Amino acid sequence: MSALQRIEQTRDALVDAMAAEDWQAIGTLDIECRACVESVLESGAAVDEAQLRANLEDLLGVYRKLLEVTTGARQAIVEEMKQVSHAHNAAKVYQLFR
Template structure:
């Protein structure tokens, strides 16, 4: 396996670990590293096309998972904020009648 493909595999595995632990700071840093890796992989793509394609497809799968999890987390925060607003409004109404 070429050095570039090995780097992208290591970065992909680290990204999966950060996603599993919901370490969003690490996800952000690894995302930047993935961008650099992809640029390097594309430069090598002509000499090892099949391996490059497989590596990038696996990385794409991780990004799909990342988007799904991040969207779920965002929706959880929206739901929680909605519940907090409802509780605040209920408290205001309670204080009006007490």
């Protein structure tokens, strides 16, 4: 399998893991993806530069989307923690006047 194919497959798997919100798989695929890109850039093998550029641009798009998704998930957790904190404080006040 060529390095370009490995990048494509890893990118597709990353998209699938992102859709499933499988954070464990995303972490593993991120490491694999970095290794694929490094191997392409470090190897002296002849690679179709236009195709490589297109693959890397597509990969960059996936990472942008992943950043949006993770930022949104983190914000949702922050909001949930605020609600838990408010509920905890309300329970304390209730206990004081009981």
